[in-house]
């Protein structure tokens with residue numbers, strides 16, 4: 505297994521969907537999905553429960569048949585291929601191991617089934633086990649392993665086959681938080697090092713941001729946006745995407761725009777500020793209403809000379825190095841992310857001044873929810 509030069513792979517297709525559609529009893533689970541996944545990349549399908557993530561992965565694996573549209577794997581049409589002929593591995597969250605086989609035999613199983621020779625099996629199992637740091641459990645039965653060790657062996661069993669494409673359906677969701685972070689880092693490292701093509705489904709945006717080259721945001725069977733993680737955060741296609749990415753959630757406040765004086769924004773609760781660049785440069789000639797999105801990390805407390813608002817602290821949620829402060833304004837509520845040291849001096853019931861970075865305000869259309877460019 506040699507490391508593959510990533511640059512050379514960037515243009516070649518690991519996977520492509522063209523207008524993929526799939527319904528269950530009249531309900532569209534996938535609606536005209538088109539996506540190109542470069543070979544050697546890590547793509548994450550992000551979306552809420554029921555968005556269609558599993559259906560998408562199962563259609564790629566051949567466990568579901570598309571009603572319409574084309575699937576290409578490695579640039580080749582794959583709609584007609586049986587699952588076993590697609591050369592893809594699907595990794596689920598509840599990866600069951602054979603209870604009566606050792607760690608070694610569990611990982612070796614797919615190679616034995618395909619008739620691989622004994623010394624080649626030995627080398628492959630040792631190689632993948634050392635990459636996944638589970639050599640020490642190769643001689644043991646699953647019931648003597650910790651949850652994390654079992655998951656490593658199960659991942660080893662999927663990775664040892666070296667298929668063209670790996671499909672990972674919430675593979676870490678049953679692990680505790682620490683293990684999840686440790687294993688996702690390792691998945692990312694392995695994927696980079698060996699140029700694997702990974703398509704992973706998850707509803708967890710932090711997991712998606714941590715590992716993805718590219719994230720496809722899926723909602724009700726439709727791809728709403730495909731972008732690099734930071735772009736999804738900075739330039740969300742609509743306010744559903746903006747709310748999904750970021751913790752605490754982005755603040756959404758009714759607002760209006762006026763082209764006067766080079767562009768002004770009036771937020772509820774009587775705040776008037778200069779419009780952000782996207783609105784100023786948008787060529788708008790008349791006033792209109794929109795939804796203003798302000799991320800909690802772009803609000804600040806306690807700079808009265810710069811402050812737009814005064815709010816009452818109604819909740820303080822410690823988050824370790826940071827804290828989420830909820831403040832009530834006369835007609836709305838905003839959440840603010842502050843350093844824990846700042847939160848220490850605050851008390852529920854106290855009034856505080858609030859200011860924000862106007863250039864970071866994101867404007868959304870009130871009807872379509874789309875971000876205004």
Ligand SMILES: Nc1ncnc2c1ncn2[C@@H]1O[C@H](COP(=O)(O)OP(=O)(O)OP(=O)(O)O)[C@@H](O)[C@H]1O
Pocket residue numbers: 528529532533551552553554555556557558559560707
């Ligand atoms: N075999 C099936 N029969 C009928 N409806 C189905 C079937 N499989 C999925 N669906 C429906 O298709 C839609 C998409 O389901 P899917 O499992 O792909 O979503 P998901 O994003 O993976 O959700 P989760 O995160 O909960 O696993 C849902 O409305 C679901 O109820």
